[in-house]
Amino acid sequence: MNPSSATPAALSHLTVLDLSRVLAGPWASQILGDLGATVYKIERPGSGDETRSWGPPFVSATPSGPGDAAYYLCANRNKRSLTVDFTTPEGREIVQALALRADVVIENFKVGSLAAHGLDYASLRRINPRLIYCSITGFGQSGPYAARPGYDFIIQAMSGLMSLTGVPQGQPGAGPLKAGVAVTDLFSGLYAAIGVLAALAHRERTGEGQQIDVGLFDVQVACLANQAMNYLVGGQVPGRMGNAHPNIVPYQDFPTADGRMIIAVGNDGQFARLAVEVGRPDWSTDARFASNAARIAHRDVLIAEMCAVLTTRTTVQWIERLEHAQVPCGPVNALDAVFADPQVRARAMQFEMRRADGCGVPQVASPLHLSSTPVQYRHAPPALGADTRSVLSNLLGLSVERLDALAAKQVI
Numbered sequence: 001m002n003p004s005s006a007t008p009a010a011l012s013h014l015t016v017l018d019l020s021r022v023l024a025g026p027w028a029s030q031i032l033g034d035l036g037a038t039v040y041k042i043e044r045p046g047s048g049d050e051t052r053s054w055g056p057p058f059v060s061a062t063p064s065g066p067g068d069a070a071y072y073l074c075a076n077r078n079k080r081s082l083t084v085d086f087t088t089p090e091g092r093e094i095v096q097a098l099a100l101r102a103d104v105v106i107e108n109f110k111v112g113s114l115a116a117h118g119l120d121y122a123s124l125r126r127i128n129p130r131l132i133y134c135s136i137t138g139f140g141q142s143g144p145y146a147a148r149p150g151y152d153f154i155i156q157a158m159s160g161l162m163s164l165t166g167v168p169q170g171q172p173g174a175g176p177l178k179a180g181v182a183v184t185d186l187f188s189g190l191y192a193a194i195g196v197l198a199a200l201a202h203r204e205r206t207g208e209g210q211q212i213d214v215g216l217f218d219v220q221v222a223c224l225a226n227q228a229m230n231y232l233v234g235g236q237v238p239g240r241m242g243n244a245h246p247n248i249v250p251y252q253d254f255p256t257a258d259g260r261m262i263i264a265v266g267n268d269g270q271f272a273r274l275a276v277e278v279g280r281p282d283w284s285t286d287a288r289f290a291s292n293a294a295r296i297a298h299r300d301v302l303i304a305e306m307c308a309v310l311t312t313r314t315t316v317q318w319i320e321r322l323e324h325a326q327v328p329c330g331p332v333n334a335l336d337a338v339f340a341d342p343q344v345r346a347r348a349m350q351f352e353m354r355r356a357d358g359c360g361v362p363q364v365a366s367p368l369h370l371s372s373t374p375v376q377y378r379h380a381p382p383a384l385g386a387d388t389r390s391v392l393s394n395l396l397g398l399s400v401e402r403l404d405a406l407a408a409k410q411v412i
Contacts, residue, residue: 009053014200014308017098018042018079019107019119019341021049023152023182024136026075027107027189032196034366036374040098040391041076041382045083045410048384049076060383068381073361075189077353082392083385090411092117097396099124099131104196111146121211131209132199134192140215150216152182154217159184159220164227166223166240176240184220191219236383244303249295250274253332255307256315263306264328268292273325276311353380370372378389388412 015035018029026041026049026256033039043049055069082098085091096118099105105124105243107114114120121133135141138150156162156178166177195212203209221228227238230246238246243262245251250271253260268291272284283289283305288298295302310318315331321328333341339350359380366375392398392412406412 012036023185024188028192080387081382
């Protein structure tokens with residue numbers, strides 16, 4: 001899985017100081033690390049990133065504890081873990097010294113809380129004007145909600161995403177639902193990484209650093225995409241539609257003889273081919289179904305007829321027929337089927353890394369494929385504080401005696 005070390009990584013010239021924890025910030029710094037940046041993850045001595053304990057399942061269990069949770073392992077490869085208590089004067093000085101040598105800082109503390117420790121953007125900018133400082137919070141650095149803590153679940157609800165997700169009103173099981181993964185955190189991590197890259201491009205031209213303000217609430221409102229525009233243009237508040245699509249028909253899940261499958265028709269030509277394959281060529285000439293707009297107007301009639309036809313064959317049989325006719329479709333996979341899928345295997349989306357303690361850590365690969373500067377998997381998600389002494393010794397020149405004294409005071 002690891003490209004040749006002789007191949008240059010796109011961001012191998014950059015150093016990232018990661019003060020974040022949980023998911024949005026670590027997701028952003030993992031992306032930068034995958035692209036070659038050196039990432040120093042600063043964690044609280046003794047406990048570290050909260051997600052280390054968000055299990056089971058855990059890996060690398062020891063007699064003294066369960067080890068690290070899978071949750072932590074999903075977002076923290078290609079990093080070095082340093083345990084530093086920056087609420088102490090000595091710890092603050094260490095983090096400031098690291099920031100002096102960094103290109104990027106990523107943090108997700110409450111608005112204003114790092115100022116008390118001299119680790120806010122204004123303070124660090126004075127010692128490193130080229131620094132790019134990315135702040136990820138629930139609601140951004142301004143506005144009436146700025147001081148509120150923000151969690152993905154809350155933001156999914158407040159942003160309107162949950163009002164669009166779930167079984168339609170009036171049907172069994174109706175009610176708002178969150179997505180099955182923390183999509184707001186993940187989107188925010190992606191936007192943060194994009195913002196960092198944009199700021200780096202600006203600094204390359206001007207020499208100037210800057211602060212990046214990413215709010216989870218802003219991100220999820222922006223990611224309402226077509227649903228937001230449907231409301232803004234049409235003036236109608238969209239509701240939950242289950243797996244149906246507000247703008248395209250047929251584009252949802254359907255029952256088959258042995259389960260369910262997805263059919264995602266994107267144009268009238270695909271619909272005509274679908275009609276032939278299911279034995280109803282008359283659908284494509286029926287005025288109620290011939291165009292997408294007509295299909296939306298007669299959605300209930302068409303979907304009922306499709307359900308009756310599709311239950312006559314198995315999922316595999318339908319997929320074979322429809323794929324041959326170039327009608328977009330697919331199975332509804334559980335995760336065991338996902339990681340057994342030949343496409344997932346061909347793209348090497350699952351692999352394993354080994355930590356210094358010999359523990360094997362399963363990983364899901366980056367989806368980025370760069371032809372000249374490929375992603376590199378250099379470091380497995382580190383054990384808590386695994387790199388504290390080596391980094392502080394090699395990078396900051398701290399002696400063994402000084403490190404021992406800091407450890408005795410629980411600064412590191």
